[in-house]
Amino acid sequence: MDFLQGMNPQQREAVAHLEGPLLLLAGAGSGKTRVITHRIAHLVETHQVPGPCILAVTFTNKAADEMRQRVHSLLGGDRGRSSPLVSTFHSFCVRLLRRDGAKLADIRPGFTRNFTIYDDDDQVALLKSIYRELGLDDKFLAYRAACSWISHNKSQRIGPQDVYKSAQDPKASRMAVIYDRYEQRLRLANSLDFDDLLLESVRLLRHDTDLRAQYNRRFEFVMIDEYQDTNRTQYDLIRLLSDSHKNIVVVGDEDQSIYGWRGADIRNILDFERDYPNAAVIRLEQNYRSTKNILEAASAVVANNKERKGKWLWTEAGTGDRIGIYEAADAENEALFIADNIDKLMRDFPGQRVAVLYRTNFQSRQIEEALRRYNRQYIVVGGFSFYQRAEVKDLLAYLKVLLSPSDSISLLRIINNPARGIGKSSIEQIEQFALKNELSLWSAIVRLLDEGAFPARAESALRAFRNMLEDLMAAVPKQTIDETLRQILERSGYQKMLASVETPESESRIGNLMELVNAATEAAERGESATEFLDHAALVADSDSLDEQAGISLLTMHNAKGLEFPFVFIAGLEEGLFPHSRSLDSAAQMEEERRLCYVGMTRAEKKLFLTHAKFRRKFFGSPPERCIPSRFLKEVPRALVQSLGVQSRNTNVDLFSEQREVRETVKKNLYTGKTYDSVENINQFFAERGGPAPVARPPQVVQQPQRPAAAAAPMQARKKKPFGAGSLVSHPKYGRGTVLRREGEGDDAKLTVSFPGYGLKKLIEKFAGIREE
């Protein structure tokens, strides 16, 4: 197959590029992914480069999955040939450190390849603990703010000492102390945060020259996607990986750099030519996605930025509709306008996807409510993901502790959860002792118990806790992951705790936990270790679970990067919201907001709507505030605008009663409308991660055991009865769903069923009128 066929001249040149550095400036919708995948296939087929010698790095798992699939199908699905490594930065680094990280112990005392990963919740928990230690509270500096401050310093290579030395006031030096403690505690717990994964990989490759040489030999060709969003650490990593051969292709678009707040350094792309003097540069400027009007409008907006290389995308597509701009009286009306137009669009263009984009997640709420009015199903991308749910994190924390007892933050999370008589004072005692002796909490508990230092009640509680953990630890090597998880649920009393309260909430929690066990079963079947399972849980992002087949998607503009939709609405174009208030006083941040606007606008293929409200309330109860239309609206050339005047009053319905009704449903039912974390999606998600050919198979949901003794019973001992847990059913009103749980016998049986788009429903079998799917 000729991989150069059907390409325009610039694309062809990029695909054919063989050796040496290349900067590929690929505008929005210019066929970037196609070029990358074709280049990989071209290297393999035409130049006989062995697959494993090629490394392609992307930013999200989703992008990596997609790329892997596309390369695979380009290469004719030849399974015999080993494929290139397509990975995210973070998973690449985890892999590096787990496999070849032993030598890192030389420069990071206490490090073992058994390390645990701290996500942002863990980071916050750690900071809380440090605040407590230093006698501070979050009025000093909000935990999250402290978190991002530390992260920022870390990725810039500014250590606690540097901060301390340059501190001008007591607050700054105190922050240096917090930062210092934070780093120490991470080391003590043998844990790495997200920044560390990258940083320590860089340090390892610098330190271990043999390893570096080995990786240079192994990955002869390196490609980096979304290069404009790399930070300094990632930049260093890239350099180290392409150190000896310089066969490095970076693909990016400075106009789409939207992660500056996360440390992305736009200079990486602007300075590439300086850093690699002989770099070839190719520009892809033909857009294949949007109409001429959309493209011109977006280009006109971003042209107001100063810090850019400057390019002008063109298209052969037709002019298309003008950009619809709508001014709503308030946010409710804005949401209704959007829902109403979506409703019309979906009737006029069945099967076409629509996206509603916004700056901040909280904006989704009103749009959701309006869409429900129209009985339209939608998917919210982002927000709370499966792995962020408290019960899921709890169970994973148990697993983390079993694998790495020095992980004190996870230990803290589970030590009295469920309540087992280890109270505040005992925990304080343990923490103090650990602090004084530079021990992990686990070692502190063991030591204190051996010394008999606890009061009698605490002593017995802690002894029981220790015994339980030790038993579980001993069993881990002999079990599969799912067995371990089941053991934890049983022995810790967690399952009992949830089962003892019969609220819909605890029901759904049990459902989530069973789902996690399920995922573990599948991971075990794929031969994954418990550590790999945890790594996966730590590194998945919300946007990874995005279902592109969904008719209506609600998502932030950040989440929308790399996606395209025939119809796009961007809501809330108001000064202070978009551009966001925190960006108003910095020119650089304002430019990033504008790039974000550009990213949002260029997602649209056929028709783009921009909406804003005259009044909006900041949060519930506060009075609506007058809003100034966003400056970005004025930057769209008037000739391209179609003003969608104030819609007649008849859409002015009573949203308040509507909201109340919706809120009631939400209360009863955790899942309403949030199909992204329905059982089906989660299952599909895991199925897809299994291999190149996703198989849609019915979820295997473990039935809630009647007695603890049944907990260890194998899954295949499922009831043969119709509508048992795991069977697919269809309901006259809710459509297809999956039975999660069955209680009782015969016709009186109560079923808990998860319906995508409607959530968990409890039904009596004989009344429900459900049938087998």
Next chain:
DNA sequence: TGATTCTACGGTCTC
């Protein structure tokens, strides 16, 4: 000690 209620306060984007 643990469960429940009360109160104060606050919010960008997220690998």
Next chain:
DNA sequence: CGTAGAATCA
């Protein structure tokens, strides 16, 4: 409105 931490009661 949510949430976190304090206060209160069993």
